[in-house]
Amino acid sequence: MKLTILGATGSIGVSTLDVVSQHPERFEIVALSGHSRIDLLAAQCAKFRPKFAVVGDAFSAEKLQTQLRRDSIPTEVLYGPAALEHISSLPEVNAVMAAIVGAAGLAPSLAAARAGKRVLLANKEALVMAGSVFMDEIKKSGAVLLPIDSEHNAVFQAMPDDYAGSPMARGIKRVVLTASGGPFRNRALSELVDVTPEQAIAHPNWAMGKKISVDSATMMNKGLEVIEAHWLFDVPAAQIEVVIHPQSVVHSMVDYVDGSVIAQLGNPDMRTPIAQALAWPQRISSGVASLDLCAIGRLDFEPLDLTRFPCVALAYRALIEGNNRATVLNAANEIAVAAFLERRLSFLDISAVISATLDTVAATSADNLPAILEADRMARVIAETECRRRQK
Ligand code: NAD
Numbered sequence: 027m028k029l030t031i032l033g034a035t036g037s038i039g040v041s042t043l044d045v046v047s048q049h050p051e052r053f054e055i056v057a058l059s060g061h062s063r064i065d066l067l068a069a070q071c072a073k074f075r076p077k078f079a080v081v082g083d084a085f086s087a088e089k090l091q092t093q094l095r096r097d098s099i100p101t102e103v104l105y106g107p108a109a110l111e112h113i114s115s116l117p118e119v120n121a122v123m124a125a126i127v128g129a130a131g132l133a134p135s136l137a138a139a140r141a142g143k144r145v146l147l148a149n150k151e152a153l154v155m156a157g158s159v160f161m162d163e164i165k166k167s168g169a170v171l172l173p174i175d176s177e178h179n180a181v182f183q184a185m186p187d188d189y190a191g192s193p194m195a196r197g198i199k200r201v202v203l204t205a206s207g208g209p210f211r212n213r214a215l216s217e218l219v220d221v222t223p224e225q226a227i228a229h230p231n232w233a234m235g236k237k238i239s240v241d242s243a244t245m246m247n248k249g250l251e252v253i254e255a256h257w258l259f260d261v262p263a264a265q266i267e268v269v270i271h272p273q274s275v276v277h278s279m280v281d282y283v284d285g286s287v288i289a290q291l292g293n294p295d296m297r298t299p300i301a302q303a304l305a306w307p308q309r310i311s312s313g314v315a316s317l318d319l320c321a322i323g324r325l326d327f328e329p330l331d332l333t334r335f336p337c338v339a340l341a342y343r344a345l346i347e348g349n350n351r352a353t354v355l356n357a358a359n360e361i362a363v364a365a366f367l368e369r370r371l372s373f374l375d376i377s378a379v380i381s382a383t384l385d386t387v388a389a390t391s392a393d394n395l396p397a398i399l400e401a402d403r404m405a406r407v408i409a410e411t412e413c414r415r416r417q418k
């Protein structure tokens with residue numbers, strides 16, 4: 027299988043290359059992209075010898091190309107958004123790992139969908155901001171969309187083969203997404219006033235990029251995942267539940283009308299869903315240790331308190347209201363998280379900024395890409411203003 031990996035230098039990208047390197051006879055890397063950590067991208071090019079490497083700007087491209095030439099590595103370096111779309115739709119590529127973080131991943135993920143590739147989707151923001159357009163492109167081209175997010179990969183594995191189009195007709199009652207609760211699960215809201223970025227990104231179970239780590243602390247990550255589940259599995263908001271499960275061993279569940287609940291379990295390591303999607307419908311080893319339930323001892327579950335985690339409530343609201351609401355939610359969240367990481371916004375103000383942005387940006391239809399991009403742009407302007415108003 028010939029692969030393009032978007033976001034190769036990130037947490038998911040590195041885990042993907044780890045799985046790929048365990049099966050050299052099976053996978054060939056055609057293209058890699060990275061926006062930062064260009065030294066890591068250079069090392070990846072030296073190891074996997076892709077045809078193309080894509081970086082963010084001309085300066086980084088020049089620097090990387092010079093280094094690769096000096097080391098006699100035959101990779102051609104390209105840069106910018108058009109180059110990302112190019113490597114996502116190359117005729118020789120079978121599958122694209124979409125692992126860029128945030129809205130920047132939308133255009134290349136859509137290009138892969140349009141080109142009919144096997145799309146391995148980690149970039150949940152693409153689906154949250156442009157769900158209907160994304161799913162339309164997948165249907166039109168006949169592309170195969172496989173979720174990498176551990177919860178959705180678990181749901182995919184627990185679904186019947188023929189769920190597409192009418193999950194309810196297949197006897198599915200609910201999709202239950204598990205959530206670790208993040209690093210602040212046991213803290214009262216009042217204790218979170220002075221939380222620092224360092225505390226917020228220290229996740230108890232998963233090692234991830236900074237943005238998704240903050241999203242896990244606010245639990246907006248679970249909110250985005252509820253919206254992601256809606257688009258992937260065609261299940262309405264009322265039938266998507268979230269349950270807190272601190273051990274992150276049960277990755278999610280599907281509840282059927284006959285009382286059967288099918289769950290997928292495993293150690294919390296993203297190489298499992300990555301390997302599952304890379305090899306589907308076959309199975310390959312991933313390097314993840316076998317699950318030792320006796321060593322874990324117990325699995326706990328608690329209900330989610332929506333007042334304690336207002337970001338999840340905002341995401342449910344956006345999904346139920348439809349139109350451009352999820353696009354606005356996603357954009358405002360990206361701006362607020364960036365401001366928090368830059369120490370310009372307090373942790374508790376993240377949800378306040380998102381809520382105020384949803385109240386300010388008009389709810390209009392978002393069934394085409396120009397409308398989505400306009401809602402995204404508008405929400406970023408408003409959210410930035412809201413951040414400045416609340417600046418620490
Ligand atoms: P990360 O920050 O570690 O890596 C992000 C990658 O995207 C890097 O290669 C970076 O260079 C690239 N990138 C960043 N901004 C870019 C831009 N403007 N243009 C082009 N490339 C850019 O993030 P991650 O943790 O690997 O997450 C990637 C995606 O996968 C996110 O959407 C996240 O929600 C999702 N995801 C991650 C995990 C996880 O365990 N890390 C789990 C589930 C889902």
Ligand code: MG
Nearest residue numbers: 175176177251
């Ligand atoms: Mg997840």
